[in-house]
Amino acid sequence: xxxxxxxxxxxxxxxxxxxxxxxxxxxxxxxxxxxxxxxxxxxxxxxxxxxxxxxxxxxxxxxxxxxxxxxxxxxxxxxxxxxxxxxxxxxxxxxxxxxxxxxxxxxxxxxxxxxxxxxxxxxxxxxxxxxxxxxxxxxxxxxxxxxxxxxxxxxxxxxxxxxxxxxxxxxxxxxxxxxxxxxxxxxxxxxxxxxxxxxxxxxxxxxxxxxxxxxxxxxxxxxxxxxxxxxxxxxxxxxxxxxxxxxxxxxxxxxxxxxxxxxxxxxxxxxxxxxxxxxxxxxxxxxxxxxxxxxxxxxxxxxxxxxxxxxxxxxxxxxxxxxxxxxxxxxxxxxxxxxxxxxxxxxxxxxxxxxxxxxxxxxx
Amino acid sequence: xxxxxxxxxxxxxxxxxxxxxxxxxxxxxxxxxxxxxxxxxxxxxxxxxxxxxxxxxxxxxxxxxxxxxxxxxxxxxxxxxxxxxxxxxxxxxxxxxxxxxxxxxxxxxxxxxxxxxxxxxxxxxxxxxxxxxxxxxxxxxxxxxxxxxxxxxxxxxxxxxxxxxxxxxxxxxxxxxxxxxxxxxxxxxxxxxxxxxxxxxxxxxxxxxxxxxxxxxxxxxxxxxxxxxx
Numbered sequence: 148x149x150x151x152x153x154x155x156x157x158x159x160x161x162x163x164x165x166x167x168x169x170x171x172x173x174x175x176x177x178x179x180x181x182x183x184x185x186x187x188x189x190x191x192x193x194x195x196x197x198x199x200x201x202x203x204x205x206x207x208x209x210x211x212x213x214x215x216x217x218x219x220x221x222x223x224x225x226x227x228x229x230x231x232x233x234x235x236x237x238x239x240x241x242x243x244x245x246x247x248x249x250x251x252x253x254x255x256x257x258x259x260x261x262x263x264x265x266x267x268x269x270x271x272x273x274x275x276x277x278x279x280x281x282x283x284x285x286x287x288x289x290x291x292x293x294x295x296x297x298x299x300x301x302x303x304x305x306x307x308x309x310x311x312x313x314x315x316x317x318x319x320x321x322x323x324x325x326x327x328x329x330x331x332x333x334x335x336x337x338x339x340x341x342x343x344x345x346x347x348x349x350x351x352x353x354x355x356x357x358x359x360x361x362x363x364x365x366x367x368x369x370x371x372x373x374x375x376x377x378x379x380x381x382x383x384x385x386x387x388x389x390x391x392x393x394x395x396x397x398x399x400x401x402x403x404x405x406x407x408x409x410x411x412x413x414x415x416x417x418x419x420x421x422x423x424x425x426x427x428x429x430x431x432x433x434x435x436x437x438x439x440x441x442x443x444x445x446x447x448x449x450x451x452x453x454x455x456x457x458x459x460x461x462x463x464x465x466x467x468x469x470x471x472x473x474x475x476x477x478x479x480x481x482x483x484x485x486x487x488x489x490x491x492x493x494x495x496x497x498x499x500x501x502x503x504x505x506x507x508x509x510x511x
Numbered sequence: 512x513x514x515x516x517x518x519x520x521x522x523x524x525x526x527x528x529x530x531x532x533x534x535x536x537x538x539x540x541x542x543x544x545x546x547x548x549x550x551x552x553x554x555x556x557x558x559x560x561x562x563x564x565x566x567x568x569x570x571x572x573x574x575x576x577x578x579x580x581x582x583x584x585x586x587x588x589x590x591x592x593x594x595x596x597x598x599x600x601x602x603x604x605x606x607x608x609x610x611x612x613x614x615x616x617x618x619x620x621x622x623x624x625x626x627x628x629x630x631x632x633x634x635x636x637x638x639x640x641x642x643x644x645x646x647x648x649x650x651x652x653x654x655x656x657x658x659x660x661x662x663x664x665x666x667x668x669x670x671x672x673x674x675x676x677x678x679x680x681x682x683x684x685x686x687x688x689x690x691x692x693x694x695x696x697x698x699x700x701x702x703x704x705x706x707x708x709x710x711x712x713x714x715x716x717x718x719x720x721x722x723x724x725x726x727x728x729x730x731x732x733x734x735x736x737x738x739x740x741x
Contacts, residue, residue, distance in 0.1 A: 157612035420608045425597020426625045504569045
């Protein structure tokens, strides 16, 4: 058996603590990053699935339009429609509500116009919106809350009957008629944005430029790279990701450093023995680093197991939460876990290599 | 038989403890011939182990020269001395110094690996374990063996890489007289059958008398240079 493997098996508790440290670091990284990316991408995907080519927003607005409600006048609808190569326009008023301790975005839509841009809600139970006092929820909300067609719920200080359940993945989780939401929010003739579809993909940029030129006070946000735009507009997100990454590296590094340093002290005689057999400094360093690399690999593997288990249970406990673990972050996690193990063991390995063999042999 | 394999001339070693210089070796001259089973005998603290560690390249001398089979142990660079030690010298210690996390077989395997002779090692290791009579305990951990058996493993580990010289530091110091005699008999067999050169350090005059040649040491000096008691 290899010396590194033998030592790992010989010091089971120490090995377990090292593996656990790397494992927790990896899990922390992947789950936190997965939750952030998952939430952003899920929202972005839903907006892209509405079907338009772009969103017309108030100039200077961020991609988080749900945080601002009726900021554009409804009359812009006609102005946008008249722009050449615009095929369809759908005004949407957004609002946020808290329902059963969960945060939801509500879309006020005009069903016919909403369908015209391609994002037709696929009703899988019940029917589409027709009258005031009705709303449609998506299947994920229905699964999370247990609400079914025909139930009445309190929202925005009014009673609504759920008339349909739509397939998840388009726009928001709650839909009601645009005019009704405008009335409830006292924002008559106001909308948050317009979804716009051009006559052909080749005209998207041209249409966007035309709108910005002809309609004052608006900007066009192309939906093609909406997720990236959302990420960019989140102040501090990059810093948060960096902080999580550094924390992961630091936890793994410090635990491995401490464990390997302690083990080098414990194994002073063993290092003396190796040197008395003619082991070079490189041999000793390699032996220590192989051990820490194996521990790190163990930590990375268990980290993935824990991450995917945590993802499974988080989805069960919080059905509306999306944890997205991408191949890129799996690679980052693997690299960080192993790098932390090697870096953490490097100093102890150098100490081991520099030990005086005679002193080491006589170490009690 | 008269070809010199170890040549030591004017070897001194001073230890510095604070501002005090303590001489451990005071001008040692010594020669051991190829195929010889020699011993250095003396009381504890006379400098025997210091001499052995310098011969083995594990300790730096203050002055003098040490040649092992034509290799300059004092003048050589650290890396080449370490390589030479790994390939050509085998150590056996009083405390056995086996690696407790490895089983008997793997303790020998790591010695082959360090010496760079890992290829085809399996047969060689089994043969060596048979030779020292513990082939049936190859998969056991050192701490599960008796002290006599542990020393046999240590000897097998030192010899499996076929070193030019076996250096033994009080190899029977932790053994009872019966096991001591068995180990000495094993050394003798290896010396006779394999032509193995052995230099043994001991404080036990009776054991020293069982070797081909004995160097008597006192206060860091060789008193009698190679009397042959046999």
